[in-house]
Amino acid sequence: MTALLDVAEFSKLFPVSSGSSSWTRLKQRFHGGPEKLSKVYAVDNVSFVIEKGETVGLVGESGCGKSTLVRALTRLIDASDGSVKLGERELTLTPATEFARDPDRARIQMVFQDAGESVNPRFTAFDAIADPLRRLRKLSGKALRDRVETVASQCGLPLQLLTRFPHQLSGGQRARVGIARAIAVEPDLLVLDEPTAALDVSVQVVILQLLQRLKKELGMSYLFVSHDLSVVKLLCDRVLVMYLGKIVESGPAMDVFEHPLHPYTQALVAAVPRFGEDGATRLRLTGEPRSPIDPDPNVCRFYGRCPRGNSDCTTAMPELRRFGTRQVACHFADEFLPASQAKAPPA
């Protein structure tokens, strides 16, 4: 299997105001002095691979850089550093504004969190699905209508609903429109940003099963972003756990959730409510997350909230180490290994 998407040493930084008044900054700029802007390290030196036909989950709390990462991968924003390869094509060389008209645009498509807000309210369901086909496939007339109707029925959207506007559709139907719009141009990689977060459980099940079926039928790869771990566990082959811009753990979904090695993943798994379990006695994170603005490169990002961390964590940033099929960025990952894997050599 060849890698479909190869992300290497990818970073995205956002400049933020340094706190000094705008007048001071203006003076600095006028005198030609170096203007030092602080940076938010939204995504910091992230590398991973998505194989063809694979479903990869991306989990982490809000503000950890999930959305920035997927928006950069789908080329809605530009990267600060690093490379993103789709097959042979290097994507970071093309600015986001030009990529919108690129033929490879069709190969990565995205399903947004709330279809009610991401679909143009003045477009009917038909127009919403037809829009990418018109722009990227240059379809029109009969061919366009046929294609729209094909994907609509693939997504289980009744054809009589195609003339409706988003506000006339239910949450589940809107989600179907969002998915139909994304798969209309037959992408290789579908990025799903919390596609079921706004839905009730009964509808969520249907949408998840639809996604599962579409993947089998169309042979797409998925990058599935979610903070609902029980959903990720059901749908994904492999999972990436992010914390403050870094990938802290990756590996097969079942292994990661059954035996989390990174303390953050452990806290994440412990926080998921389960039937018939008393919630009060489990692992809790205390303290505030570290600031993502100009973080100290030698301090673990999780230090301060970490139940395991000690002074070692403030002198060296833990790098991702390989343990069999998994990678973990923690100095103490060895301690959490199940006995059978304890002797796996760090790579």
Next chain:
Amino acid sequence: MTAANMNTAPALSVEGLCVEFRTRSGIVRALDNVSFSVAKGETIALVGESGSGKSVTAYAVMGILDPAGRVTSGRAMLGGLDLLHAKPSQLAEVRGRDIAMIFQNPRTALNPIRPVGRQIADVLIRHGNVPRREAPEQAVEMLRSVGITDPARRAKAYPFEMSGGMCQRVMIAIALAAKPSLLIADEPTTGLDVTTQAVIMDLINDLARKMGMATIFITHDLALAGQRSARIVVMHAGHVVENAPTEDLFTHPRHPYTAELIAATPDSAASLDELAAIPGSLPDLRRTDLPPCRYSERCPRKIDACAQPLPRSEPGAKHFTACWNPQTGAASAPAAAAPTESAA
């Protein structure tokens, strides 16, 4: 839910609550004959899909229904006071002091142009019998008790300067400032991360236990409700379909809707194929020909008896099911078997 709780008078008892909304396209019968009660110090959960009437119930009890909504019948007894028929001045005394509410989205519920410390102090002055001069200091104490680090500095912050989890803590501090006897938490952790959710729920549970406060916890997350409450009230299309102790509900769900809801929750299954969707959707509540059981049109266990008016809840019943053909015993219902395994 213990025997001791049952002997004392309930903190709140809602009886036969009916609410209608007048809209341009007809009258929406949002709540029909909703009854439940919460004992002192007890935590119960209202669970259901969106549109089932969970929030409307809370709003009706708090007297903050939209002007288009109208309580057509029923009582909500808090101590000796019927909240649904109280005068606005009486309600204003009770709200904040005896009964408080945490809203779903703290960012929109907090006053955006007032520092959070002042907002807490407002409640203390109005309802907490705290002298105006001491209120700011006590507000800082409240912030500390909900686990905000550096509370003195944070008290001067505006809501937009805080994260979602911190705003929710501020909301909790405001709600608990006057030590109410009943707290209504309307989806307090929706939109928060699971790690934050766990901490916020711990906080609500701890404070409730410390203050002996009754809690009505509204959520659509059945697993979370199961973990945090002693009793669960399942709602569907404005009806209470089942009201049972948590353990009982998960091991022996009697109403077909409850069983399907459990079967649709991702936690109960090991693979996606095991999850079962609930067929159909909520009935249109504007219809004049709604069947007595609003679930009957989606129901796999429908029988002829379903055309009769629903069974009424008997006072003191431990496990109430609004169904003429309930499931009995976990063995007969494959859907009910899954949560039993995961609970073991």
